[in-house]
Amino acid sequence: MKITIEQDALAAAVTYAARSLPSRPPAPVLAGLLLAAEDGQLRVSGFDYERSADTAAAATVTAPGRALVSGRLLADIVAAVKGDVRLELDGTRLLLRAGSARFTLPTLPLEEYPALPQPDDPSGTLPGPLFAEAVAQIATAVSRDDSLPALTGIGLRIDSSERTLTLFATDRYRYAVRILDFKDLSPDLPLAPALIPGKALLDAAKAAAADSTVDVALPGQTNGILSLTSDHAATTIRALEGELPAYEKLFPTEFPYEATVETAVLKSAVARVALVVDKKSPIRLSFTDNALVLEAGSGDDAQAVDNVHSELKGGELQIAFNPTFLIEGLDALGSEYVRFQFTNATKPAVLSGAGADPRALRYMLMPVRLTN
Structure with missing residues (x-):
């Protein structure tokens, strides 16, 4: 050579x-x-x-x-x-x-040296930048706990009737879902969702971000390999065993309460208030007609209070969240305004971009139960 x-x-x-x-x-x-x-x-x-x-x-x-x-x-x-x-x-x-x-x-x-796996025939095609963006958003909810391998994966599912590819992930405390249009669908599509290691998929998607298109081949019945192929590069990733909880059964469908808040302003307020507690301690959010009051700390410990403007539909509501999970969700949405949809203070809240396409990222966040 x-x-x-x-x-x-x-x-x-x-x-x-x-x-x-x-x-x-x-x-x-x-x-x-x-x-x-x-x-x-x-x-x-x-x-x-x-x-x-x-x-x-x-x-x-x-x-x-x-x-x-x-x-x-x-x-x-x-x-x-x-x-x-x-x-x-x-x-x-x-x-x-x-x-x-x-x-x-x-x-x-x-x-x-072993022979490399050969990329399978593509299941469909996606724009490289869009695919990379979606994987990065969904990766926010991937678990970092290797003791539960299935939760370290990102699920991929094809809907041939809608011609879409759905990406989803959960760590039991939050659940992220996004739907993408899937072009040039193969007539012989896998029926079951695939579960792909989240970190490996994120790395591969980042590498494909500069490609105009990427062909995605989901694992088939006899091939447990995901393939991502562009004009000059190819990546294969072996799928995980197991499956994630069905998000269709977990996401609420009716919301008596809804609030809209400017994302950047809320994120800054959450970060300030969370300074007085550790990363796992909750902060309290009290939604009223025109304001969202954020509080952290109690008793003889350090305490913090801040407030931001919000628009509320429904009655007043107080709920608590892990501040790290909330900030990561706001970052993942990437929208100017965030819409909160609530069932009640003890049920999961759903965050999405205000006015965003229904197929855009939805981020379901479990509240933290308050002891007082």
């Missing part, structure tokens, strides 16, 4: 593929990135049995070939050099030259 490639193109390809590298590889070869040079391009691939990343960049290929080298080391080197990069395989070593710098990297045994 002997090639010349622009530094920025190589850095982008290595960074993309390195997303799939495990922090603790189960086998030494899985810490490597596979470099394959042929037909005027360099393909860079990574795989850890759970997810793979494969991308290509234009290169001047003098001699085709393949090499497997330490991914982390290659990423660090490529980020530090300038100018065109020349790669040449010399026996069991890869020579890397850029400007006045020269590196000699030992290669890993190619014969021990």
Whole structure:
């Protein structure tokens, strides 16, 4: 193998593929990135049995070939050099030259490297930026507790009659749902929802954010792999076992109370009031005709009170929320005004952007029961 490639193109390809590298590889070869040079391009691939990343960049290929080298080391080197990069395989070593710098990297045994999963036929197509935005919103509600693996996933479900893809996630304290139009639907669609590791899907969606479109292939009956494919890159992620609670049964459908508040103003007030309590202690929200009063702390402890303007429909209501969960929900909505919909003070509230499309993000938040 002997090639010349622009530094920025190589850095982008290595960074993309390195997303799939495990922090603790189960086998030494899985810490490597596979470099394959042929037909005027360099393909860079990574795989850890759970997810793979494969991308290509234009290169001047003098001699085709393949090499497997330490991914982390290659990423660090490529980020530090300038100018065109020349790669040449010399026996069991890869020579890397850029400007006045020269590196000699030992290669890993190619014969021990597993074959990458092949992307399946796409279930449908989405705009890359829209898909990345939706996954980031839904990831807000993904659990960080690895003891319940299913709750660390993001659910994906196709509705062929509506031609939509629904994304959903919950950590038991909040539930996030968003619906996207799904174009170019395959006639042979999976019937059951897929559950995909949230962090891996978020990383892959971020990488696809610059692509005009991304083909999404949900796991089929015999293939437990999600595939995301764009013009120059492909990612596969192995699905989780299990399923999430059905959001259709959990989201309230009737709301006697509804309030609208300016998002940025509310977020600032929540952050100020929450300064006097720890991250898990609730803050109280009292909705009245024209004002929302926020309170935190009690007794001999530090206390805080603030208020913001709100518009209320229905009677007055007092409810309490975890301030971190509330702020994260407001951030995820990304709207100028937030609409709160309530059943009562002890039932989940539903947050959405005021005036937003019904398919936009809905964020259901469990209240905290007050002891006094």
